[in-house]
Amino acid sequence: MSQLKRNTAVKKGRNQTQGDVLAEKIPLHFKPHEEEMARDIQRESARVWNTVMTIHRLFWFKYGVWIDEAMMKEFLKGRFNVHSQDVQAIIETYYECWERTRKLHEEGHTEWRYPWRLKRFFTSTWKVTGITVEDGYLRLSNGWRKPPLKVKLPERLNGLAIKQVQLVWRRNGYWLHVAVVKPALEKVQGDAVAAIDPGEVHALTLTDGQEALVINGRHLRSLRRLRNKTLRKFQKAISRTKKGSNRRRKLLAAKYRFLNWIGAQISHAEHAVTKMAVDWCLERGIKKVYIGDPQGVRERDCGRHHNQRMGQWSFGRLRDLLEYKLKRHGITLEKIEERGTSGTCPLCGKYTKQAGRIYRCGDRECGFGEVHRDVIGAAGILDLAVNGRFTLGRKLPEMVSYARPVVLAPGQGHNIKAA
Template structure:
């Protein structure tokens, strides 16, 4: 056990030994396309799972909105005043609460992906590295959303949860995976959530762009490049993370 001071209160950190978990015995390979709208899209080539990240976006938006109100009110108070102390205490209570909710949501998402891999005997998971997307300048609002996209934290949670089941997580380059047509192999810059091939002689469309991205990552890592005419996942499931609702005072 360890007693830790966090902002304006003490936290008790407790380490509990847990029994050994089930290990994967298969040799299936899967790939994850991380995203800001859909936190994780994973496929093994036959099936795909799209996990929504809208709850995380909502929590981040709520944190930004409430913090702005607190900072505006605090800036109008005098240092050392009772009003300032009360506002600071309320601000820290809010931050502690909202950050626990964000962390809980991320744990739920990573645990969902780990269970999906365990059920399908996935041994190796390739995950795209979105460094290029995070460095793009696409306007103030978009830049703020991307800067709050905790991809590194999610990858850490996925890595340790998968490792407990004997599954390896391998970061790879994801460039071109969401825009390369699986039929003709040509790249087209995408704007919507549904993929549309820009090649007029091909015209392939109808698949979720993130599912195509995960399929492209898997294709690159397994076959060494994009394969023309590759098979896409036959079944796609969409899931919102089931999180615990915050308790309300009576």
């Protein structure tokens, strides 16, 4: 983050509205003239980015001076046909990228390049001064004597304070990313801890030492498989067409429509899984949650089919969703190494590589088994987090519950149309 942007964030923090700032993503269905307006706005935003990058590099190559962010904002004031806040946001984005690259170079990562590529289109940003809400419509100013871009707000956003809006092109259409302030949620007052073992078959397994919840992830798995099989059919058909042909354009449009649909289904399922986990933690007054890091599992070579499943396993996405949802309730999420947690016997401490979903100890004298492997893993993560090691003869959860995420049937979503 640039110094000027950091100072601005500090000033905003002093007068911050009570609540949590969250991002809402709204698909847009523009009329032809509205789509042309959006395209012109993003072209002008790209011109701002190209100008900032050119001036910044030119002054360094010619005079050996890096222009700072405040000087660049003053120099480009009033020179573009977009709202002044959009110009400032683009300048801040450029300097943030530039400073992040400089820091990486100082750390030895010289393969990273400073911003250099010229853009044809660029994401446009509106801050508070360029946003007006009138009769359920979002009015986005485009500068002096320019017609505004108007979008109908969904009902769930009516009455909420809007901090920032971005116009984003994604695959084959425009989306609006709206940063809104939602009321703060009640914080957990307990001091209990829990652990989560993420999995590809069972999405999340939670335990607090007394109880355990295993959330099935087969719905997510089936959606990814459907995506792979359908994309294969599309790619096979597209490869037989000529570039620029009507057939190719129709196939690409159908492919993007499918990707948008399946992406929404996967995102909805991930939200359903994480909501179940958060609700479980709230019911038990959990204040801190430890989650296993399965990065080592993905690095193993176990054949192309298994490697594909591991590569598309979105445990990082689930962890991010969990982190922000738990944080709203004052619950912290901490990542912990999970090596050996699913294979170490809780009774004798011997490690045995497992092949099925039910744990079986490899020591014949011990003979421990008949417990879900992921429950053993979650209990092991909790043991490592609390005690720093695997304790022999540790007590396992007495009650294990199994649940499937509750998801809406396809086609129950609502399209948001532009004004």
